[in-house]
């Protein structure tokens with residue numbers, strides 16, 4: 001953080017959203033009354049199937065880009081849909097708006113409950129190869145989750161990622177019912193983590209969302225492989241999925257960032273994700289007196305540098321280290337009518353804590369500074 005006390009302004013690194021479904025933005029803030037698997041079948045798959053219509057896609061994707069930028073997200077790792085052209089359009093729009101974005105064309109070849117929303121394996125393969133070949137879009141190989149992918153598809157995607165040194169994203173151990181189902185679908189695998197490990201999908205460029213029910217053994221595998229977790233606390237609470245023990249993940253030295261997980265998470269704001277991460281940690285402390293609550297400094301790190309590490313982009317962004325790109329937010333704490341009041345003697349640490357807990361991003365404009 002670089003304080004500019006005369007103006008009660010400071011510069012901070014732009015925030016990194018490590019898991020957001022751009023295609024679900026149209027219904028964010030609604031449809032939070034079902035658990036994960038029913039929520040996917042009832043709300044998510046019918047909406048995502050609309051993205052073969054490029055006009056529909058352009059409208060939602062433009063709005064999600066504007067909204068996340070206005071919320072201070074300078075880097076985002078997006079799930080799109082199964083439609084390659086709409087996914088490429090999302091990458092193009094992110095590029096046009098100047099947001100650093102990883103974009104994943106979603107792959108799923110199993111969907112018995114909403115059968116019109118899936119692709120045959122060969123199409124998943126061909127379209128993934130097409131989606132990773134465009135220069136302006138930073139691609140991420142995206143098997144939706146083990147429940148909606150055959151073993152052959154997971155193998156195919158693991159191979160594509162390996163041969164092209166690509167990022168990988170998916171979901172893992174979000175909800176108890178899902179974990180049980182994965183056990184039934186992949187009886188030869190020791191754990192949910194083992195499913196992805198066996199299919200070459202757990203690398204140092206992998207980010208897995210949620211991980212609420214990962215065992216210590218699974219976290220050890222994450223650490224050994226250099227794979228990351230995206231903690232999505234708003235979604236975990238909103239869909240009543242579970243609570244990730246961030247302290248345990250950090251103790252296992254697993255790379256960790258925060259995600260909004262729109263629209264399972266109702267807010268497209270990384271400040272909200274940071275606040276929910278602190279709330280979740282405090283609930284865990286109420287349940288277990290030994291639990292060491294997350295500090296606001298730790299939560300701030302997760303929203304910035306932690307996120308860039310989770311996406312293996314920490315050579316480019318996440319803090320103001322010389323040599324990285326200058327992805328920055330300029331924060332003014334004394335805007336008339338703003339949400340925060342400052343008082344004499346309150347220094348940089350108080351300013352940051354007040355901003356993280358009380359701040360609202362009202363306007364964002366690009367800043368240039370030579371360092």
Ligand SMILES: Nc1nc2[nH]cnc2c(=O)[nH]1
Nearest residue numbers: 044144145171235261264
């Ligand atoms: N939260 C969330 N979990 C998932 N698991 C598989 N797909 C999804 C999704 O779209 N959102």
